[in-house]
Amino acid sequence: MNAADAPAPLLRVKDLTVEFRTMDGIVRAVDAVSFDIWPNETVGLVGESGCGKTVTGLSLLRLIPSPPGQIINGSIELEGLDLLSLDAGDMEKRRGSEIAMIFQEPMTSLNPVFTIGSQITEVLRRHRQLSQRQARELAASLLAKVSIPDAGRRLDDYPHQLSGGMRQRVMIAMALSCNPKLLVADEPTTALDVTTQAQVLDQMRELQNEFRMAVLLVTHDLGVVAETCQRALVMYCGSIVEAGKTEQLFSSPRHPYTAGLLASIPRIRAERIAELPVIPGRVPDPGNLPAGCRFAGRCSHVQSRCHQERPTLRSVNGNAVACHYPLGADI
């Protein structure tokens, strides 16, 4: 296992491209996305609705619904092994044990007609040689770990008997159960109340340290990223437009989109301001993307080059940014 500062990343995604065949033609939901994740690191993936966050997360586990979706290009290397080259059965075995994913909707993500105990033990027994009793005991201890009171009895509860926060914690317990190296968490707290969200995020962070896994935290909430992630990736229209260490990215964003996003989120301020800064316009239609920079239509610094040429990700002052004219860069 690699140490956090070791040069070899845990996950190396290169040029990942995912397309969907839809009624409106082919939609490229993820377009040549590349990024790395190092062991025991939390990486935030932020962006607006529909920019391809979930699809990116799903493709790491090869769970893109197919048809209509298909990974058409790129590689996903987990500890040097290209997941895309595995056969289906092999991949199945690695899901859960090496790479796991949890989802946004705690209400529907658990099977309503089985007890949570049986759902957790099923996962446990799939990946480890355990007896039913051992699995059950382990499940109870996992539930206790995610601070579910009275865990032993709760195992016999059905999902609908739990609150949203508890369900999400059950999901986390399931994710931890087989000790994966990478957990993809797709908006795990978005459906929860703020106070519950705080609880769950706290818990995730603690457990991550205990179990030493890497987390790819998918969210649209910049605040959450700022508070929990070491590094962040900002996506816009299927591509990563900026990436870097969280503090630096948020304190001195290079991409106009990142900057606009940061400015426009309402935050608790001492003074009421007359008008929030906005990013004008809307995200372009995924089936009808502009030729040049996809943000060009909404960008306040747009120049003619932006309409013709697509910028690629390059390093600017420590951040990686895909912009011809990054902010605060001296060109």
Added chain:
Amino acid sequence: MNEFSSVAGARAVNRRNSIWRKVLRKFLADRTGVAGLAAVLVYFVAALGVWCGWWGTDWADLGGSKWEAVSAAHWFGTNIIGQDIFSRAIYATSTAFEVGVVVAVLATIIGGVLGAFAGFFAGSWIDELLLWAMNVLDAIPFYLFVAAVAYSLAGSPYAMHVAMITSFWIGTGRLVRGEVIKLRNMEYIEAAYAIGLSRFMIIFRHILPNTSHILLVQASIAFVSAIKAEVILSFLGIGIRDGMSWGLMIEESTKEVLAGFYNNFIAASLLMFGLVMAFNALSDALQDAMDPRKVA
């Protein structure tokens, strides 16, 4: 900051009813569905011709002798009293459409309206009453119910229609009710209340139009069911009274097939199979195209 014109306005303006357009586009992409539609249209033209008197007019004439074989004069031969089977089969097409359309339209309207009322007033006595009525009618086995209606309205040529409508609206009613219970909690209904719309206006302006996908699909199912039921009912002697239908032809044929005369049987069952098959394909494609989860 009028970004509307910059992004969406670039597309053609005033494309009315574009939700239906989207449905249409999806539908047209479905090859079996389109083939079904084409076949249904062919049948429809056949039926139309009968209504307009272009063909099939001699279905009641004794134009030949008994059980003539297939010939240029009689494409499907003649029946036991010398009537032209082809004309009768074509004429029966119009009957099928008549029965299908009358039953489908009325059953759908009744089911839609009553279902919408039940769903809208779910939990109240109106709903209870309508649910009760649905259960009551559901509890009576279909063919027995139809037979009972047919015999109690004996002599009326529409007994069969009445019976089918009375039983077919229930399916639609239940589906619409379920959908309306969902719709009822949509915020646009609340918005309509907030504006001051009366409940009736809400039902007719906001709720029913939003069940149109169910109504259309249900109507197409009712159409097929009506045609198929007609055959069995006519066989049982409680279907079409005067005129010609595939059911009557099959009824005629049940004795003939053992005499080795298959023309009535083949003509009617093939034509009917074709239409039902086409319509099934059509309604499947419609169902897919109109699935709200896949549309809006």
Added chain:
Amino acid sequence: MQYVLRKMLTGIPLILGVTLVSFALMVYFGPDMTYQLLGKNPTAEQIIEVRHQLGYDQSFIQRYLAYLTELIRLDFGNSSSGEPVRSLLAKTIPVSLILILPGFLLGHILGVLLALAAAFWRGRWADKLIMAIAVIGMSVSFLIVIIAFQILLCSSDGLNLFPVRGWNVQSLPDYLSYIAVPTLATTFVALGYETRFYRSVFVEEMTRDYVRTARAFGLSSRRIFFRSIFKNCLIPIITRVMFSIPQVAIGGSLLIESYFGIPGIGKATYEAIITGDQPVLKAVVSLTAILFVFVMTLNDILYRAVDPRVSLK
């Protein structure tokens, strides 16, 4: 238990409704038996006499109330052939049940199996083939299937394997030979509908979020499919099976019974309708209503057994 009781109580209005509607249709406005009971050269006086005997000269309310008291006593007297209705039912219902049961079970079981296959290989050729056959099956009229099967399997023009008609069952081979063709025909026709219905249930369930969750934790698709999804699908399956029981038990076999000349309840009822045999009709109608209420209750109980979300409410 309390629940069952409540359910049964709510069944009372249903029974009243069913009996009222059917009474009005079948008995009150139904065929007039008078003229069938008259001789070849009747007099006006005899007509009045027979009408009185049959109770036709009473008001609707009187007759309906009389019917309800019969319903409470569960005694409907004698059919027009003179046979006590009870023994008529005791004779015909078992026949209908064992006649229709194999087809009923086969239709549902095969339907579920085919639907499972189609849903499992969704989008592949197996799915397409199964669904194409299902649509074909749905498009053929039951009547045509019966006629065709009878010619093919029972007549000397065809294979001549099974009896054409009748019901002379003393042993298992007898039974099998008599039900073979009806069962084939019913199964053939039902299969299309069942397969399609169940497939859509399975497919719908396959798109649920929890399936994706299970996959994300590495459970095999087979296991997800046959364990997790299947249990969730039990509810619509149970509902469909349950609610087709009254239909097949009383009316569903009508066509089969009349075509194959099998003395079952469907045929008896149909004949009672066309002749206006009131006692039989009353009994069948009451039975249907009671069976329906029973099935509804049973369905709810099973529903609760399967779906934990319901049982707590």
Added chain:
Amino acid sequence: ESDQSVHQVSAPPGLKTYRHAMDQAPTSLDPTQAANVYANHVVVNAYDTLYAYKYLARPYQLKPNLAADFPTVSADGLTYTIRIKPGVRFVDDPCFPDGRGRELLAEDFVYSIKRQFDPKNQPQGAWLWQGRIAGLDEWKAAGSDYDQPASGLRAIDRYTLEIRLTRPYPQLVDTFAQGYSAIVPREAAEKYGKALGVHPVGSGPFRLVSYDSSRVVMERNPYYRQEPVDLQAEGYDPVEQAYTGIEAIEGRSPPFLDRLEIDFITESSAAWTSFNKGNEVQFTTVPIEQIDRVLADKNPIRLRPEYAARFHMYSGLEAGFVFTAFNMDFPELGYSPDPERNRRNKALRCAIIKAYDWEARNQSWYFGLATYFPGIIVPVSPEYDPDLSRDSVTLDVAGARRLLRDNGWTPENLPTLVYGTTAGVTERLFFEQFRAWMRAIGFPHDKVVRKTYATFGDISRAWKRGELPLVAKGWGLDYPDAENTLQLFYGPNGSPGSNDANYRNPEYDRLYERSSVMLASPERTAIYRRMNQMVTDDCVAMTGLSRTRIYLWHKNVVAVPDREIVGGFFLKYVDVLPVAQTRPEG
């Protein structure tokens, strides 16, 4: 305890079983309901009647059955004395004190006829004796108390009956061959009440095993009286009937079967298939649609060799006919107070009769095998006149059109012809054919309409209430005497009686009344024929047609089947040979 539904055993091997097919199920086996051949097939085999028709004689002839002899009739023709055979026993049944059938006595006959006058039984046979046997109507009016006597119907001792009539009734003995007059023991009727309809207790050749809407199963009545068959007396015709092998039963006592099954198979195709299989029903009437496949020749009727090799065949005309009468009470085409209109209406009716294409009907429905004839005396009646003019049954479209034109009928003023039928397919095609014929003489398509009725009961109601201008019906003879069809046009029989045409012709009525008390004689025949001519001349009905029945039965069955007049009498004479002996494999 002999619960019948329980031991519904199939034919155990070794039992001699005959499976008969019939196209309809009886609705009840109670003699009071024995209104048709279907019921009679069972009733006359479960019960005894005083008289019966001879097995083989055609035209039909009566013979004593339970009666020891023909009745002794008083000179005025009003008092009949009948002796019955002693020692006849009812079958064993729990209704009898010790479960053993007791002896049948003259009193039982009295009781059984009274049952036809007891409204509780909803009897259908009373019309045969109403107003004829003295005292029965009074007995009914007094409350139908079986312990009260009826003056005209008495048992003078255990084995002797005395019947007194109000007026001569030459057909009385025929009525005692009907299922209606079958003899029921009082114990059974009282014990079973309505259920007697499914639980016959009689003294006939067979006893019931089981009965439902698809078949009846009977077994030999072990007590049935031993009466060796005398073929000569039964009217055996060696030339015509020897092929059936019927001589084998000479001198033996019926019944010869251990077990008799009658399958009620409504669909003739199903009956045919079942028959052809060889191991199911052993008798069928040839379904009309099979004629071309089965017959090599129609005149005379001959089977194709492959069928002739396997089956025996008998063919003959039915004892009955079909006809369509006008309801004369409809002023649009019947009697009108206006003499001018009356005249035009008659012309209209005559034109319709001319347009009626009996030949086409015969060809399409009966493969040309039926016989159509003018008037209402059917060919099997002894009084039938083969030389009658056939004008009224000959298609004459031109003549019909001329008649209409000459009498001022135009498509606009023609009345609408409402043709009532039941819902069957044949009925509908009959109608379509009729409509096409009427269109040929100028009726617009929508002036010939069909009105369907759910059941035969419902259409009878419409007829009896005079709601339909056309009455299309069939009539099966109750006894072989033209009186049985002539009464169909007798004025006082008007609706709701059997004269659905409501034909009222004083002259006809006078002749009918005169002939109805006459015994068969050339004089009576002449009167019958005059009446027949009147009906024809007045253009009251399109008539008539008698169908040819073709019966087939397996070669191992020894029988001459029949279903006319009463129906079912032949069953007790049926014998079955071991299969191997007779069945050539084809």
Added chain:
Amino acid sequence: MNAEPLVQVRGLSKYFPIHGGLFRRVVAGLKAVDDVSFVIHAGRTLGLVGESGCGKSTLGRMLLRLQEPTAGQVLFAGEDLTRLDRRQMLAYRQRIQAVFQDPYGSLSPRRTVGQTVREPLDVHRVGTPGDRQQRVDELLAFVGLSAQAAHRYPHEFSGGQRQRIGIARALALNPQFLVADEPVSALDVSVQSQVLNLIVRLQRERGIALLFISHDLAVVQHVSDDIGVMYLGRLVEIAPAGQILTAPRHPYTEALISAVPQIGRRMHSRIVLGGEVPSARTPPSGCAFHPRCPRVMAVCRSVRPVLKKNGDEGSGSVACHLYP
């Protein structure tokens, strides 16, 4: 504060029946909203925050008379709305309007935007049909949509645009009071601010009083003059916006503020509440917050605190035993 407030809510409560037993009798009441009182002055905004299920929407719906209160009064310009019958209420519907949460669910998918915006005008028969058309165009322009938009269907618009259509509909009748139930919660961050700006603008330009419901304090504070905090059906604190954010008094308010994720702050400073949000079906005794409260006292378990005016330190009220 000057003059009479435009909206006064007094002791408003809503209990939903809980059924049980053999005949489904009502066995208990679910207190979705329990004895809530506050006022809103013309042209001012009250922000209402609280966690899911605490009764915010129910409260909003009662103000709109979409739901009948179990108890209490809603005075609008001095008139008690809860007493009006359907007909009388119709007149007030013009003056009180609503904006809803779900940009997808609040517009009828089978009606064009024009029809939707015009519908209130048609119902209340405002002006001639020509006037109405013109008014629709004006409204669409006001919310930043072109006139062509009127002919299109909702699904062709983005969430933010739809929310603006909803606002246009609410403004059609020139209301004096607007209830906005989570109008931006379903929107993306970059669009959220567009809509928030619009709401601020219409409030400023038209002087509309606003009840702004949200679960997100950051959003609420941006538009509100005063902020009310709800917990399990009860108002636990209400105070001017600046004050509540800088000096929250109720421990729940404190926790809520600290739980909002903030850029430029690491998690350590946060107050994390233990336990789960209790269900409104089985509310805890005493102060409903006590099982989760970091500063719980013995009295909290048994005595339910009432909403009391803050004595000295600024305006506002709080319901907590910490502040006797």
